[in-house]
Amino acid sequence: MKRTTGWLLLTPALALTGILLIGLGWMLELSLHTLNIATYRLNPEYTVENYATILSRPVTWTVMARTLGGAALVTLATLILAIPYAYLLVRTPSAFTRKALLIALFLPFFIGQVVRAYGWLIILGREGLANDIITGLGLPPQDLLFNYGTVVFGLVQYMLPFAVLLLVPALSAIPEDVERASEGLGAGWPQTFWFVLIPMAGPGLIGASVVVFTLTVTDFAMPEILGGGTQDFFASLIYDAFFQISNAGLGAALALLLTAVGSLIVAVIFALAGTGTLGFRSAR
Amino acid sequence: MKLTRRTLLRTTAAGAGVLAMPAVLRAQEPEKPSEIIVRAWGGAWGDALKAGVADPFTAATGIPVRLDFTEDNEIKPKIWAAVDQGRVPPIHVNWDTSTNATISALRGACVDLSDLSNLEGLLPLHKPVGLEGYPLVNTYAYVYVCAYRPEAFPDGAPDSWSVLIDEKFKGRIALYDDGIGFNPIAVIAGGGTFDDIPGNMEPGYEFYRKLKANEPLLGEDPDFTSWFQNGEIDVACTISVNARAARTSGINVEWTVPKEGCKVDTDGLWIPKGLPANEEYWAKEFINLALTEDVQKNWCGQLGLPPVFPGIEPPADLVGDPSYPTSPEDFAALVSVPTPILVENQPLWFAKFSEIFQG
Numbered sequence: 001m002k003r004t005t006g007w008l009l010l011t012p013a014l015a016l017t018g019i020l021l022i023g024l025g026w027m028l029e030l031s032l033h034t035l036n037i038a039t040y041r042l043n044p045e046y047t048v049e050n051y052a053t054i055l056s057r058p059v060t061w062t063v064m065a066r067t068l069g070g071a072a073l074v075t076l077a078t079l080i081l082a083i084p085y086a087y088l089l090v091r092t093p094s095a096f097t098r099k100a101l102l103i104a105l106f107l108p109f110f111i112g113q114v115v116r117a118y119g120w121l122i123i124l125g126r127e128g129l130a131n132d133i134i135t136g137l138g139l140p141p142q143d144l145l146f147n148y149g150t151v152v153f154g155l156v157q158y159m160l161p162f163a164v165l166l167l168v169p170a171l172s173a174i175p176e177d178v179e180r181a182s183e184g185l186g187a188g189w190p191q192t193f194w195f196v197l198i199p200m201a202g203p204g205l206i207g208a209s210v211v212v213f214t215l216t217v218t219d220f221a222m223p224e225i226l227g228g229g230t231q232d233f234f235a236s237l238i239y240d241a242f243f244q245i246s247n248a249g250l251g252a253a254l255a256l257l258l259t260a261v262g263s264l265i266v267a268v269i270f271a272l273a274g275t276g277t278l279g280f281r282s283a284r
Numbered sequence: 285m286k287l288t289r290r291t292l293l294r295t296t297a298a299g300a301g302v303l304a305m306p307a308v309l310r311a312q313e314p315e316k317p318s319e320i321i322v323r324a325w326g327g328a329w330g331d332a333l334k335a336g337v338a339d340p341f342t343a344a345t346g347i348p349v350r351l352d353f354t355e356d357n358e359i360k361p362k363i364w365a366a367v368d369q370g371r372v373p374p375i376h377v378n379w380d381t382s383t384n385a386t387i388s389a390l391r392g393a394c395v396d397l398s399d400l401s402n403l404e405g406l407l408p409l410h411k412p413v414g415l416e417g418y419p420l421v422n423t424y425a426y427v428y429v430c431a432y433r434p435e436a437f438p439d440g441a442p443d444s445w446s447v448l449i450d451e452k453f454k455g456r457i458a459l460y461d462d463g464i465g466f467n468p469i470a471v472i473a474g475g476g477t478f479d480d481i482p483g484n485m486e487p488g489y490e491f492y493r494k495l496k497a498n499e500p501l502l503g504e505d506p507d508f509t510s511w512f513q514n515g516e517i518d519v520a521c522t523i524s525v526n527a528r529a530a531r532t533s534g535i536n537v538e539w540t541v542p543k544e545g546c547k548v549d550t551d552g553l554w555i556p557k558g559l560p561a562n563e564e565y566w567a568k569e570f571i572n573l574a575l576t577e578d579v580q581k582n583w584c585g586q587l588g589l590p591p592v593f594p595g596i597e598p599p600a601d602l603v604g605d606p607s608y609p610t611s612p613e614d615f616a617a618l619v620s621v622p623t624p625i626l627v628e629n630q631p632l633w634f635a636k637f638s639e640i641f642q643g
Contacts, residue, residue: 037628040391059639126515143455145516146501229461229502232642240638243357244462245631246387 024259031252042249050253060237060254064261067234070148070223071216074155078212079205081156082163086204087197089164090171105161113158117225120154121145146228154222159215163208170204171197206273210266217262234258314562316347320570322377323359324351327506328529329587333379336583337574344573347566356380360388363556367393373556376567382550383626385420386412390627394419395555395564402575409550410575410592414624420554423574424589427607427618428465428547429539431508431527436518441540445473447519449494458511458520461502463492463637464630465547466521468621470495472544481621482629485636492640502641512537524607528588541606541618548609548618 033042034049054060089101108116123129124144131141144150174197182192198205220235238258241251322338324330330351338349352359352375359378366373378385388394389412397403397418403410410422430442436453448457459466467488468481474491476484501507501517508522509530527539553574555567573579577593584591585599590610602608609615 035631037631038390040387057639059643062643121510121514128514146455230500230641237638237642240462240634243355243361245634246357246360247631248361 024256027252027256030248031250031256033249035247035249040246050249051257053250054253054257060257063232063234063237064258066148066231067217067258068261068265070152070155070233071213073152074159074216075209075213077152077156078159078163079208081160082167082208083201083205085160086164086167086171089168091176105164108158108161113221114225116158117154117222120150120157120226124150145226146230148227148231150226151223151231151233154226155216155219158219158222159212162215163212166208166211167201167204170201170207174200202273206269210269214262214266217258314565316345317376317560317563317566319348319350320377320563320566321350321352321375322379322570323354323356323375324379325356325505326353327509328525328532329505332583332586336586337570337579340579340582341570341573345566345569349570356384360384363388364391364393367391367557371558372560373558376555376559376563377570378554378556380420380552380554382412382420382422382552382623383630385552385554386415386623386627388554388556389415389419393556395557395559395568397421397555397568397571400568400572400575402572405594406575406592407594412552413622414627420552421571421575422550422552422592423580424584424587424591425548425550425609425615426523426525426587426589427541427609428469428521428549429524429527429607430519430542430546431512431522431524431530431537431539432519433512433517434536434538441538442519443540443543445469445521445542445544447542448473448500448521449491449498451498453498453518455499455501456516456518457495457498458501458503458508458517458522459495460521461504462634464634465523465549467630467633467637468547468619469521469544472619478619482625482633485633489636489640492637496641500641509533509535525587525589528601539607545617545619546607548615548620550623 030042031050032046032048033044034047035041036043085101085105089098089105092098092101111119121128125131126141126143126145128144130144135141178196178200179192182196183189187195217233218235219233220239223231223233224236234254235258238251238254241247241254320341322333324333330353334349334351338351342348354362354374356378359375363373363375363378365371378388380388385394397420400418400421403418403421409425412418412420412422430445430447432442432447436456447453448459463470467485468478470488470491471480471485472478472487474487474489476487480487501511503511505523505526508517508520508526511517511520512527512530512535513533524539527537530537553571555564555571559567574583575593577596580591580593581596584596588599588602588608590596590598590608597603598605598608598610606614606617609618
């Protein structure tokens with residue numbers, strides 16, 4: 001491939017990254033100005049006061065811990081559910097089963113996140129379907145909504161199709177012969193799964209983990225709707241700063257903090273797993 | 285108040301009368317825009333604005349009114365950016381809290397409304413506080429009441445806001461998600477006095493810490509109705525309009541003003557700068573119509589709120605209701621924090637509220 005052709009192919013990606021960097025630069029500039037309450041405009045002087053404010057507030061770190069902890073839980077739970085789903089989708093000999101799994105996978109993409117969250121409000125509410133079943137069994141109604149567990153549950157349901165879609169190509173790339181060879185050498189299916197399939201599906205697992213983790217870290221709607229206002233993730237803090245108290249400088253500082261922490265975690269994952277696990281390694 | 289055909293016709297006729305002018309003058313009317321966009325709150329609020337103001341305006345002028353239900357806090361930066369960049373703003377009229385409207389006025393985003401002919405004779409409540417001229421006009425007062433499910437209170441209405449920290453109602457109480465409407469009340473309920481506001485809010489914060497242990501739900505206007513409807517809560521601090529709307533739709537909800545009082549506030553209308561001259565003219569006409577007697581009676585009657593036009597009788601179900609203040613004595617029984625104090629301190633209160641309830 002000619003050098004110029006390579007650069008030409010890279011142009012769209014460079015343009016997108018450039019726009020992203022311009023946006024980040026603008027956010028950085030905003031974050032260095034404090035709010036003037038007399039005019040509700042940002043002061044022209046440059047200062048790091050917004051950063052000092054957010055770093056010194058305990059609520060920043062409490063919500064950050066809740067967000068990162070939630071993202072880790074959601075990633076783990078999503079992968080545990082996505083792996084068998086993707087495996088069945090790839091290996092099933094039944095065309096009907098494959099189609100049914102594909103329909104079930106793509107159907108949620110037609111329903112937005114907010115609508116799905118409201119669906120859970122109806123199902124899990126005090127007078128919802130779940131409590132109808134519980135009370136039908138003679139048990140007292142349960143408070144199933146507005147807690148951390150419900151937020152994580154809603155996010156797992158939302159993220160599952162993304163994870164499956166990222167795992168399917170990785171599992172498809174593993175020839176069935178490899179599994180048969182493993183079993184031919186005396187390994188049981190659990191051993192084959194753990195020692196052969198999982199390592200070979202590494203690129204898909206890392207890719208799915210990174211996508212689910214980063215989407216969850218920045219999620220707004222599920223914690224907002226299913227959390228009852230007391231289980232906010234970091235995006236809600238950013239929203240409140242920008243819109244509720246009209247302090248764009250503080251909001252920008254919070255947004256950059258989340259970007260920095262999220263990027264650092266992804267960088268650590270890549271450093272530990274190696275970008276080769278994503279299939280970027282040269283074929284030489 | 286139910287909108288009958290007779291009421292609509294009367295209101296429309298009144299609107300037409302207000303907007304009517306000699307043919308010579310009408311010929312000088314600026315060109316009519318294809319529509320007027322008014323930012324509004326949804327549910328019972330939007331229904332009342334449509335039936336009470338928008339429909340009569342359309343009937344009188346022929347200009348359709350489109351209600352834009354963008355959240356009030358989200359439209360704010362869009363308008364500010366448009367004004368700062370010299371672009372046409374996304375709406376013609378903003379129906380806003382007086383505090384948010386004042387913030388927009390401080391940023392210089394509002395058109396002066398001093399030339400509206402219907403400002404004369406209104407109650408003093410209509411005048412914005414701490415601002416020059418009329419960058420906004422207040423249109424009614426409203427009260428953040430203590431709304432409750434009567435089944436949960438067999439001995440009668442709660443007489444104190446301390447009900448919110450009663451363990452019996454753990455997980456079954458609700459507030460606005462930024463504490464709006466309750467921040468000053470929390471100070472009094474927490475053992476402080478009105479004079480402590482805004483210098484010493486600590487009694488309020490201490491009350492919030494106890495309240496947090498009682499696991500409240502935090503939400504916005506529509507949440508309260510659905511929470512009451514779905515049996516998720518027994519008691520909430522919410523605007524009387526939401527409680528009344530819930531009751532109108534068949535949910536068994538009552539409201540009261542506890543002994544510590546309730547916060548009373550105002551909403552208003554304002555026009556962002558940067559509209560073409562003809563559109564600004566018709567946006568002003570919209571607000572002017574909203575200040576007429578019949579429109580105020582109809583609009584505010586549907587909301588169940590005391591209007592700024594004097595002498596309008598309350599709806600039958602709200603006669604004598606302390607959440608419908610009409611006299612200076614009624615207002616004195618409620619907690620009113622001047623808008624400039626709210627503008628200066630609300631961001632700090634919101635931040636502290638978030639720190640306590642999210643921390």
